[in-house]
Structures are given as structure tokens and as C-alpha cells.
Amino acid sequence: MPHLSRLTSLALTIAVACAAPAVIAADLAPQPARSVGTAPAAAPLPLDELRTFAEVMDRIKAAYVEPVDDKTLLENAIKGMLSNLDPHSAYLGPEDFQELQESTSGEFGGLGIEVGSENGMIKVVSPIDDTPASKAGIEAGDLIVKINNQPTQGLSMTEAVDLMRGKLGEKITLTLVRDGGTPFDVTLARATIQVKSxxxxxxxxxxxxxxxxxxxxxxxxxxxxxxxxxxxxxxxxxxxxxxxxxxxxxxxxxxxxxxxxxxxxxxxxxxxxxxxxxxxxxxxxxxxxxxxxxxxxxxxxxxxxxxxxxxxxxxxxxxxxxxxxxxxxxxxxxxxxxxLNNDRALKITxxxxxxxxxxxxxxxxxxxxxxVRQGKVTRDADTESFKEADLQGHLGNGNGGADRPSGKPVIGARKARPQDDDFQISQALSLLKGLSVTRGN
Known part of the structure; x- marks a missing residue:
């Protein structure tokens, strides 16, 4: 039941992607930035700040321990402009932009985790089902404190995501902290993530x-x-x-x-x-x-x-x-x-x-x-005591029908179901059954 017409008033596509710079966006056909809307009248250029910017750039080029070209410095400046706005705005280079486009189709390369920032730390928002991250046991809320032994404290979101990217099949080690506990390592291989939504x-x-x-x-x-x-x-x-x-x-x-x-x-x-x-x-x-x-x-x-x-x-x-x-x-x-030009883009709130x-x-x-908080479902052995129907000489049911004596529980005969191991699903199912009874279904 597609409703594409609802979005025709928006010149550029809108995404509500979570946290990571390379998560999700809608259709990404290149369009000029001016089509977003009529911008307010431009304020005068801050000449003092621009002079400072040029001076800083010159100082870095002249005094930094290694040579740095203008292109690198300018791209880093752009990244800084976006990364300091909010956790979700970012400058997307060609690889980032390509990955963003691929993710909307449900197939991309990576580990299969969505990440965000919390108090300067990289935090797992959620692992994606059936990916290396979920299979390795990574959980929502885990803090990534190291990536291949490099501390993540102080890294921008873009820098952390770049470290986790790489060639398909290559192994990567993440050091995680869960619920304030002791750090532990998880090693997993990058894979093509095919997400069935x-x-x-x-x-x-x-x-x-x-x-x-x-x-x-x-x-x-x-x-x-x-x-x-x-x-x-x-x-x-x-x-x-x-x-x-x-x-x-x-x-x-x-x-x-x-x-x-x-x-x-x-x-x-x-x-x-x-x-x-x-x-x-x-x-x-x-x-x-x-x-x-x-x-x-x-x-x-x-x-x-x-x-x-x-x-x-x-x-x-x-x-x-x-x-x-x-x-x-x-x-x-x-x-x-x-x-933008040259296969680049801005993702801006x-x-x-x-x-x-x-x-x-x-x-x-x-x-x-x-x-309802998640909990572990445990099942005690089903031991039935004697019932009336087990007693010798018991009376039959006045309305007819077969007796129902106690019986031995059948163990292992039923195929495992999601509600058997997931407490929240079990509680949701119980609530639905109650609603069905009260509504007479």
C-alpha cells in the first residue's frame, strides 16, 4: 500500500535514521541543495572568524609535524561543522554516501550494529538481527570502548564508524562494557549485511x-x-x-x-x-x-x-x-x-x-x-497430583463426556516457539488471550 504521493511536497527525501552516520535514508537521487526551501536572508559574513580560520589553516600547513594538503584540511573542517551540530548530522564522503544508499535497499557491508554517542562514548543502539553483531551476542546498550585496541573515548561518530568499516571477511575486535561491568572482547568478521526487515x-x-x-x-x-x-x-x-x-x-x-x-x-x-x-x-x-x-x-x-x-x-x-x-x-x-558534487552529501537535521x-x-x-522488563523464562517440571477422576469408584460427569484423570506430562514433544524463551513475548501473548476472552472472540 505505497503512499509515495504523501512525500511529493518534499523536494529532497527525509530520513529518520538513528544515530550512526551510515544508517538509513530515503531515495537519494542527486538534487541541488537550493531546492530544500527558501532560506532566510543571509547574515553578513563573519570576517574575523574567517580570518581566524585562514590563519589556523596556514599555521597547520606550516608547523604540523607532517605535511597536510588543503583538501584534507578543508574536508576535516566540513566534518567538524556537521559533527558539532548534533549527533545525527554528518558530512558524507563518497563511501559513506554509497553505504547510506545501499542500506535503504537492505544490503550493505559491515558488522550489523547501529551506534550512537553517549557522554563521549560509542554506544550500541541495537544489533541487527541475523548479522555478525547479533550472532556474536552484542546487545543494545553495550559501550564500545576499543576498536582493534584503539580507545574510542574522544572519537567522533564518523571516526568510530570508519574504524569499524573494512574489507568483507576481515576480522575486527571490539572491546565492550556491559552494564558497568568488566570490559570484554568480541571478535567478529565483517560481512555483507542482508537485512530482511x-x-x-x-x-x-x-x-x-x-x-x-x-x-x-x-x-x-x-x-x-x-x-x-x-x-x-x-x-x-x-x-x-x-x-x-x-x-x-x-x-x-x-x-x-x-x-x-x-x-x-x-x-x-x-x-x-x-x-x-x-x-x-x-x-x-x-x-x-x-x-x-x-x-x-x-x-x-x-x-x-x-x-x-x-x-x-x-x-x-x-x-x-x-x-x-x-x-x-x-x-x-x-x-x-x-x-553535493563529487558523490558527496550532507545529512543534516x-x-x-x-x-x-x-x-x-x-x-x-x-x-x-x-x-514489562525482559526476563529469562524458566519452566518447572509439570507434576500433577491426583484428581477426582483418578479415584476408584468416582462418580461420572452428570452432563456426559469422558473423564479427565491426571496424566504424565509430555516432554520435548512441542517445537520451540518464541514465547517459550522470550518473557516479553510471553506476556504480550497472555494479554492478547485475555482480551480475546473478554471480547468473546
Missing amino acids: VKAQLLENGYGYLRITQFQVKTGEEVGKALAKLRKDNNGKLKGLILDLRNNPGGVLQSAVEVADHFLTKGLIVYTKGRIANSELRFSADPADASERVPLVVLINGGSASAAEIVAGALQDHKRGILMGTDSFGKGSVQTVLP TALYYTPNGRSIQAQGIIPDVE
């Missing part, structure tokens, strides 16, 4: 599970197909659905709007407000309902960011689903990618987004309706 399955008869790992260009379309397949696999109708947005770092704004629209039939989904005219946009739902109003529980946690928060916030404001889990990441800013009720979640996050 949507995964779906039936948990039990009538109850579906839909996980979105990140918001790519085709995620909205994939969610529509997944909902149709879940209904088909369950004889045309679902009793309940779990939408899992945990550790989803965000992605393309358009896809977030399309996903939310699959569950809404009217009203505002999200709106953006910025300093330039084209940064102020509003996105509303259309009457079609791919979910068929199925009871919904949405799982979020501290790794749910940006586009994931747009979807969660819209569903929460419209009371379309129950949010369960822990507070989300809190990235409420919008980035616009401005292509141009607006903040707001939920339908006018909430900005910037630096606050979305609070779930039901807080």
Missing part, C-alpha cells in the same frame, strides 16, 4: 507475531503481505497480533507512515516541524485497514528508535494497540540528505517529528502502557 509467524492458533527489524524502502509493502499471509495461515482471521519493534533503530520515514497506516483507518500519523518551509509535513491514514482491526500489542524497548517510535507513538495516541516493554530510545529528529497528540519524544522516548 519483516518476519512473521503464528505463535499459536489465532495469534500472530510480526517483527520489523528496521524500516527500509519496501517495509510497508512487506508488512501488508505478512499480514495477509498470517490471516491465510489461520483460516482468514486472527484473534490477536504482536508487533515487535524492539531493537529497531528506525529508517525511512515513508515506510514508518505506511506501516502505521496498515493499522489505522483515519487521523494523523505523524507531523514534522522545522525552520524551513518544506520541513513541515503532515501524514494521515487512509480508510483501508490491512490489519482488519485485530487486537494488537506493540513491543518496544530502549533500542526502539526514530521510525519505530513514530509507529509506536501513532498507535498509542490512537489507542489502536497496547504498548508493552520499556521506554524507547528517544530520537525525535528528522534528517534530510542533501547530495532539519526538523522534529511529533505524534498525533503533539508529543515530541526527543530525548524522552515513548513510555509503554504496560511496563
Whole structure:
């Protein structure tokens, strides 16, 4: 259910990519920067500061221990201008720009982690499912204190990401700190990251599970197909659905709007407000309902960011689903990618987004309706005591029907399911079953 027309008013594409300079953006066809909007009247040039800049550049060229060419100095100056604005604005060289474009298609090279900055440290926002990072056990919230034994303290986001990039198949060692504990090393090999953004399955008869790992260009379309397949696999109708947005770092704004629209039939989904005219946009739902109003529980946690928060916030404001889990990441800013000459680009924050009720979640996050922290699911042995039907000479049931004596538990006969090992999924499923009972489904 593509809604491309909603974005035609925006001359350049907008992304709500989380944290890392090489995360996600929308369509990236080169366009002139002036098409972003009408800029305010230019202030007089700060001549004193420009003289200082030229003097510093001359001093570095004359006195630095090694020769430095003008191109390197100027590119570093540009990077500094962007990196000091906010954690999400960045100057993208040809490789960075290429990786940004590739990531929207769901295939790129790397480790499979989204990173952010916290108190000068590099922090894992979330590992991407089925990548070297997730398979190595890296978790959201881990601090990366060293990359191949080089300390990350004081590194810019761009510098840290550059260190983690390299040739496919090459090994890299990250030194991590988890929950303030002792540093430990994780060695993993760079790989081609092929991210399948949507995964779906039936948990039990009538109850579906839909996980979105990140918001790519085709995620909205994939969610529509997944909902149709879940209904088909369950004889045309679902009793309940779990939408899992945990550790989803965000992605393309358009896809977030399309996903939310699959569950809404009217009203505002999200709106953006910025300093330039084209940064102020509003996105509303259309009457079609791919979910068929199925009871919904949405799982979020501290790794749910940006586009994931747009979807969660819209569903929460419209009371379309129950949010369960822990507070989300809190990235409420919008980035616009401005292509430059020579295959370079700027990724610059141009607006903040707001939920339908006018909430900005910037630096606050979305609070779930039901807080459920992740825990380990353990199961005691199922030991049944005697029942009435086990007693010799017991009376039969007055309404007919077979007796139900105690029986030996069947061990290992059932295939492992997500709810068996994931406490939050287990709690969400229990809530959906309760809703089904009270609604008479």
C-alpha cells in the first residue's frame, strides 16, 4: 500500500535514521541543495572568524609535524561543522554516501550494529538481527570502548564508524562494557549485511507475531503481505497480533507512515516541524485497514528508535494497540540528505517529528502502557497430583463426556516457539488471550 504521493511536497527525501552516520535514508537521487526551501536572508559574513580560520589553516600547513594538503584540511573542517551540530548530522564522503544508499535497499557491508554517542562514548543502539553483531551476542546498550585496541573515548561518530568499516571477511575486535561491568572482547568478521526487515509467524492458533527489524524502502509493502499471509495461515482471521519493534533503530520515514497506516483507518500519523518551509509535513491514514482491526500489542524497548517510535507513538495516541516493554530510545529528529558534487552529501537535521497528540519524544522516548522488563523464562517440571477422576469408584460427569484423570506430562514433544524463551513475548501473548476472552472472540 505505497503512499509515495504523501512525500511529493518534499523536494529532497527525509530520513529518520538513528544515530550512526551510515544508517538509513530515503531515495537519494542527486538534487541541488537550493531546492530544500527558501532560506532566510543571509547574515553578513563573519570576517574575523574567517580570518581566524585562514590563519589556523596556514599555521597547520606550516608547523604540523607532517605535511597536510588543503583538501584534507578543508574536508576535516566540513566534518567538524556537521559533527558539532548534533549527533545525527554528518558530512558524507563518497563511501559513506554509497553505504547510506545501499542500506535503504537492505544490503550493505559491515558488522550489523547501529551506534550512537553517549557522554563521549560509542554506544550500541541495537544489533541487527541475523548479522555478525547479533550472532556474536552484542546487545543494545553495550559501550564500545576499543576498536582493534584503539580507545574510542574522544572519537567522533564518523571516526568510530570508519574504524569499524573494512574489507568483507576481515576480522575486527571490539572491546565492550556491559552494564558497568568488566570490559570484554568480541571478535567478529565483517560481512555483507542482508537485512530482511519483516518476519512473521503464528505463535499459536489465532495469534500472530510480526517483527520489523528496521524500516527500509519496501517495509510497508512487506508488512501488508505478512499480514495477509498470517490471516491465510489461520483460516482468514486472527484473534490477536504482536508487533515487535524492539531493537529497531528506525529508517525511512515513508515506510514508518505506511506501516502505521496498515493499522489505522483515519487521523494523523505523524507531523514534522522545522525552520524551513518544506520541513513541515503532515501524514494521515487512509480508510483501508490491512490489519482488519485485530487486537494488537506493540513491543518496544530502549533500542526502539526514530521510525519505530513514530509507529509506536501513532498507535498509542490512537489507542489502536497496547504498548508493552520499556521506554524507547528517544530520537525525535528528522534528517534530510542533501547530495553535493563529487558523490558527496550532507545529512543534516532539519526538523522534529511529533505524534498525533503533539508529543515530541526527543530525548524522552515513548513510555509503554504496560511496563514489562525482559526476563529469562524458566519452566518447572509439570507434576500433577491426583484428581477426582483418578479415584476408584468416582462418580461420572452428570452432563456426559469422558473423564479427565491426571496424566504424565509430555516432554520435548512441542517445537520451540518464541514465547517459550522470550518473557516479553510471553506476556504480550497472555494479554492478547485475555482480551480475546473478554471480547468473546
